[in-house]
Amino acid sequence: xxxxxxxxxxLLYKVSEALQHIPYTLHFRFSRSRPETxxxxxxxxxxxxxxxxxxxxxxxSPQSIFFLICLLACVFSSLFLPELATSxxxxxxxxxxxxxxALYDALGVRDVETIQRLLAPDIEWWFHxxxxxxxxxxxxxxxxxxxxxxxxxxxxxxxxxxVLVEGCDQNRSVSWVHAWTVADGIIxxxxxxxxxxxxxxxFGKSGPSPSxxxxxxxxxxxxxxxxxxxxxxxxxxxLAI
Numbered sequence: 377x378x379x380x381x382x383x384x385x386x387l388l389y390k391v392s393e394a395l396q397h398i399p400y401t402l403h404f405r406f407s408r409s410r411p412e413t414x415x416x417x418x419x420x421x422x423x424x425x426x427x428x429x430x431x432x433x434x435x436x437s438p439q440s441i442f443f444l445i446c447l448l449a450c451v452f453s454s455l456f457l458p459e460l461a462t463s464x465x466x467x468x469x470x471x472x473x474x475x476x477x478a479l480y481d482a483l484g485v486r487d488v489e490t491i492q493r494l495l496a497p498d499i500e501w502w503f504h505x506x507x508x509x510x511x512x513x514x515x516x517x518x519x520x521x522x523x524x525x526x527x528x529x530x531x532x533x534x535x536x537x538x539v540l541v542e543g544c545d546q547n548r549s550v551s552w553v554h555a556w557t558v559a560d561g562i563i564x565x566x567x568x569x570x571x572x573x574x575x576x577x578x579f580g581k582s583g584p585s586p587s588x589x590x591x592x593x594x595x596x597x598x599x600x601x602x603x604x605x606x607x608x609x610x611x612x613x614x615l616a617i
Contacts, residue, residue: 505570
């Protein structure tokens with residue numbers, strides 16, 4: 377067992393050393409009718425200088441080499457795939473934030489063409505707060521051309537397809553939070569909160585416990601920060617995503 381682990385560690389080391397310098401591809405063929413026949417992995421130059429002597433010195437059966445190759449693939453998958461998935465998610469969140477930033481810039485200068493391009497035709501709007509503070513709805517629908525209220529975003533945060541934006545107008549003693557939903561570069565939904573303390577949580581199921589077959593966990597992801605700046609007592613809500 378120790379010998380096999382040692383050989384595997386040597387193989388992993390050589391492969392990782394080679395992969396630091398050039399791209400690689402693996403090609404192998406295994407015949408079910410003739411299990412003793414196995415075409416060893418072929419690598420583009422200069423990898424053979426690293427691996428060919430090692431593979432030749434292992435003196436392993438074709439089945440063992442095939443097993444090592446599969447194990448090697450699993451190791452690389454477990455090491456790199458989660459990191460790639462996280463990186464991809466971060467890129468998508470950054471892209472969504474850029475879309476929302478562009479919307480606020482367009483709102484600031486009343487760029488109707490850009491606003492219409494960024495918003496879905498049937499965008500869903502949800503509001504919580506005093507009815508007199510429905511400024512965003514009036515802007516998006518063109519009901520009012522009143523420019524007395526300007527949305528100045530103070531913070532941005534993204535969790536998946538949801539972009540959270542927070543602002544505060546101390547002259548009016550109001551705070552606001554927008555939760556935008558972005559899909560393929562288009563804003564499809566906005567949840568607007570005025571004078572409301574918002575906590576964002578993610579719903580998920582935890583593993584089985586002795587007391588129940590499953591339980592719901594709601595880890596907090598984000599909480600509004602500017603409601604205290606107004607000096608008012610405000611209600612609190614939880615947004616689950």
